Amino acid sequence: MHGSTRRTAARSTASLAIASSVLGLALTIGSCSGGAEPFDRAAMLGSLGQTVILPTYRDFAARAGELEAATSTLCGGPSEATLASARDVYAATREVYAQAEAFAIGPHTDSPRRLSPKVNFWPVREDLVEEQIAATTSIDLDATSSSARGLPAIGYLLFGLDGGAAEDAAIVAALEGRRCEYLRALTAYLKARADEYVLAWSPDGDDFAGQLAEGRGTFASVQASSGVVFEQLVFTAENVRELKIGKPFGKRDGGVLQLGEQEDRLGGRSLADAHANVRSVQNVWTGRYADVQGIGVRDWLLARRPALEPEVAAAFDAVHAAFDALGDQTLDQAIAEDPEGVEAVYQAVKDLQTVLAVDVAQALAVTVTFNPTDGD
Amino acid sequence: MRATTDARSPRTSLARVRDHLLVPVPATSLAIWRIAFGLLLAGNVLRYWQAGWIHDLFVAPRVMFPHWGFAWLPRPEATGVAILFGAVFVGGLAIAHGRHLRLAAAFTFVPFTWLELLDRSTYLNHYYLVSLVLALLTVLPSASRGEVPHERAVPRVTLFALRAQVGLVYFFAGVAKLRADWLFEAEPLTTWLVRHTDAPLVGPLLDDRWVAFAASWAGMLFDLSVVFLLLARRTRRFAFAVVVLFHLATAALFTLGLFPWLMMVNATLFFAPHWPSRARDTIAKRRARASDAPSGSDLASESIVPSGAPAPMGPRSNRVRLAVPLLGILAAHFALQLALPFRQHLYAGDPLWHEQGFRFSWCVMLIEKTATLDLRVVDAEGRETIVHPREELTPLQLRMVPTQPDLVLAYAHHVRDRFEAEGHGEVRVYADGFASLHGRPRQRLVDPNVDLARERDGLLDKPWIVPLRGHEVVAGR
Known part of the structure; x- marks a missing residue:
């Protein structure tokens, strides 16, 4: 009886050893079988960084630069024509920035850069923008409420006098002194942040594109x-x-x-x-x-x-x-x-x-x- | 003339079982297990604290979904949550220390189980196991001085009950894998393994479906057989090696937290109760051989007393008196444990889809489901509001609620109560969402025409769950 138990146990052990050997062999054969290569997600991520993400942010930085120039021209010679020109560039800038929404990750949301509230915190608080314009202290947009800076605040200054009801002539007429100074500061700040996006994603900066591709x-x-x-x-x-x-x-x-x-x-x-x-x-x-x-x-x-x-x-x-x-x-x-x-x-x-x-x-x-x- | 006792009568058989379970065995293996178990519990608290999960899962949620029947359980504030976690940490260390083990287990059981019952979306099978083990440790006899000098002993029932509890987890986890999706579609492993195709060495292999099939079948066979292989002396070492390899592999591939480590520790319960002494003696023998010194004793049997001697755990009458309620409790406990996993089959349809009776059934790693959910709230005046779960659910809840019908219902009730408290009057709440199981085409999980505000939660079948359509699985093809 005792011997029979031992033989049974021995057979069980042998069976398990054989089973594990077969499994190991199967795994070995499988690893050598050379099936289709799995999809290369790293290559996809690398391509997205170089083909979509960085070019979009570079375009955004370019548009932001044009917006800075257009508002400078507007403030240098306020007219309905320069206002219209600035508005067109504003729209183009928004269009590109909106196309970055699907990769609003990394520097967009994460500290220390956390660019999102510096660029597009909406809706704008018109009263806070007017407070900044009425203030006598120097303009410090890093210390300014997110609701009074970025694209929404620029949009307010280009479109929004009297809750959007004002005629273009009235908006042009109002663009002088501290109001224009604030608009210029806003667009310069926007351009700097757009450059920051590019720097954050490019290999010369934080290399988020590389981090993304290589995990x-x-x-x-x-x-x-x-x-x-x-x-x-x-x-x-x-x-x-x-x-x-x-x-x-x-x-x-x-x-x-x-x-x-x-x-x-x-x-x-x-x-x-x-x-x-x-x-x-x-x-x-x-x-x-x-x-x-x-x-x-x-x-x-x-x-x-x-x-x-x-x-x-x-x-x-x-x-x-x-x-x-x-x-x-x-x-x-x-x-x-x-x-x-x-x-x-x-x-x-x-x-x-x-x-x-x-x-x-x-x-x-x-x-x-x-x-x-x-x-x- | 008195009749002689029939050795095969049920009463005598029960008495023999009882006596067998009361035989003292060395407590050294339990001591090793207890130390590891306690340290794992304490370490898990540190892990939660370090990862910020204490706040994210227990403080931050605006709404929680207590397990059915436990809505009365108070939800602690941040300080209370910290105290509960602190208690689990201290309790884990106390269990590891081993003094007043039953008190320590009870002290740990209460806060641990309280936290687990607060929110169904955080349910994990292995935390349920921890609660059960803590409950068992609370009622089971702990170690006492035995007959052999310097050897602590426990009645065999302590070891038996813990082994049985762990064994049931493996066995029912294996039974739960006896499903078409697992065996013939290799799901969800096909889906899960391809996530790791960029892993070093084995990565490319994980995209091959035969690997998912091999892993599915091996996993099923492992779960169904490992307890028996651990129980058999001849296969125990091999089985333990497989346990370690299996759980290390799952730890590497999946985010399982405590589970693999807990089960590796639990597997040591199946070793002979004196294995630490034997290991120590073996080492001593080797040292002695090296120096020609006499070796220590060699304990060959599980029992701490000589074969045939009466069990010496205290006076017999006292033992029997204590044993009757204990064995009754254990019998009730294990009867429930044997029944609970089967309750999922009392509901119509595929349990993988409706998930009724799925919790507390050792349905481990069986489902990959994705889903979306909006709630459509209609007030008394017919005004319609779309409620998006992202507005108030945590990321974990957002992942769990849309895929589990009872959580959809609980969330609908929360939204109903919120709207009515805000003065919208009696509202109707409808679920608008889709789900996909194991790559099947998406379909409704919850009937969008049923007013969930009027539906009651409970154990009865939920007729508003839309049955799983067809059986084709197309993941990864």
């Missing part, structure tokens, strides 16, 4: 940085839908419109900025910016589940179609005159968010998570 520094790994990039796509879509369209449209307030809660109500670009935000998502998705094609998240999906790609493309098309259907209207005008059209934009962006957050997230094995707590 180092701020990013724990390539897996983590891939997740951050993807999550920002989803977040941007959600933010456009919920905050930039839905909130002014009254979605969060029982249908009561919140028109003051727009990103750029005075400049009339709230809708255009929201559309540019979606283009930003698409730039990262396709890996393409300014006609330069790189590797995007779409390539990652094509490597993982190509059948899903047309659905995402259709979702982007639907969003563009919905925005285009509103034409050149401001968000105020669209809400007043074409609420169905605004609703269509809202729903189209929601559909895009859903396909990204649910289906694409599964296909790419990216858990949309923000907190590395334990799991089991």
Whole structure:
């Protein structure tokens, strides 16, 4: 009996040893089998940094420089023509900046740079801007409230006298003395921050592009940085839908419109900025910016589940179609005159968010998570 | 004339089982395990503190979702949370120290379990295990002086109960893997492993589906068999090596926190109770051989007393009197432990999808689900408000709530109460969201036409959960 038990136990041990050997052999064979190479996420991230992120911020810095020059010209010779010119450059600057929304990570949100509240903290507090203009102390924008600096404050000075009701002539007439001094300071400050974005992302500076691609520094790994990039796509879509369209449209307030809660109500670009935000998502998705094609998240999906790609493309098309259907209207005008059209934009962006957050997230094995707590 | 006692009568058999369970065994293996277990608990508190999770998970949340039946549990403020974590830390150290073990276990059980019951979104199987182990340590006899000089002893039931508790985790975790998704689609491992394709050496391998299949089947076989392999003396060392390798691999690949380390420590419970003494003796023998000195004793059996001798844990009558309620408690406990994992099958549909009866069932690492959720609130005047969970949920809650129907319901009730408190009158609350399980095409998880404000939480089937459509899994293809 005792011997039988020993033999059984010996057989069990031998079986286990054989099983583990077979598994080990299988793993060895598998490792040598040379299957298809997995998708290179580091290459995608590197490409996004060089093809989309850095060029966008360089364009933003260039536009910010033009805005600084245009406001200098405006203040040097205030007229409706120089005001119109400055407004055009302002719109162009916003357009580019809005296309950086899908990679508003790293220096945008993280200390010590944390550039977001220095560039685009909205909506503007008009009373705080007027306080700064009325003050007699020297202008120190680092110490100024985020609600009184950046693009929203510039927009207020270019568009917003008397709550946006003033004639252009009145705005031009008011642009003198401390008001112009503050406008110049704002645009110079904006240009410096735009340069900071470029420096933060470029290899000569903090090299966030390198950190992102190699999964180092701020990013724990390539897996983590891939997740951050993807999550920002989803977040941007959600933010456009919920905050930039839905909130002014009254979605969060029982249908009561919140028109003051727009990103750029005075400049009339709230809708255009929201559309540019979606283009930003698409730039990262396709890996393409300014006609330069790189590797995007779409390539990652094509490597993982190509059948899903047309659905995402259709979702982007639907969003563009919905925005285009509103034409050149401001968000105020669209809400007043074409609420169905605004609703269509809202729903189209929601559909895009859903396909990204649910289906694409599964296909790419990216858990949309923000907190590395334990799991089991 | 009195009838002779039938040795096979149930009463006698029970008595024999009882006596068997009361045989004293050396407490040295339990001491080693206890020290490691206590230090793990204390260390985990430090880890939470260092990572900021004490604040993020227990102080910052604007809303919490207590486990069903525990809504009455007070939610402590920041100071209270700090005190509870501090108590777990001190309790862990006290357990490691070992003096007044049952008191220390009870002292740790209360704050630990309190914290775990506060929010379903933080539920983890291994924290449930910790609570159960602490509860067992509270009622099980702890070490006392044995017959052998300098050798502390515990009744065998202490070791048996702890082994059984750990064994049930592995076994039911294995049973839970006997599902089509796990075995025939290798999900969710296919999804999870491809996240690590940039890992050194093995990275490229993790993109091959056969690896996910091999890992799925190996994981299932491991869970189902490891307890028996650990129990058998001949296979124990091999099994322990596999346990260590398995848990090290899972620790490297997945964010599992305490779990792998806890289970490696727990596996030592399956060694002979005198293994530390034997290890010490073996070392002593080797040293003695080197110096031709006599070696220490060689304890060959689990029992601390000679074979056939009566169990010497105190006077027999006292032992029996104490044993009856204890064994009754343990019997009830393990009956519940055997039943709970099966309750998920009382609900219609796929438990991976509806997750009813999923907690407290050792369904470990079985689900990869993504989801979105808005709540549509309609007030008495028909005004509609969209509530976005991101407005008030923490990142962890934001990840958990949309994927778990009972959490969707709990959040809907919170929003209902909030709106009604803000003076909106009686409101209706509808869930608007989609989910995907293991790469299946997205679909509704919750019926968007059901007013969740009127639905009650409970153990009954939730008919407003939309059944999982079809069975095709397309992840990673």
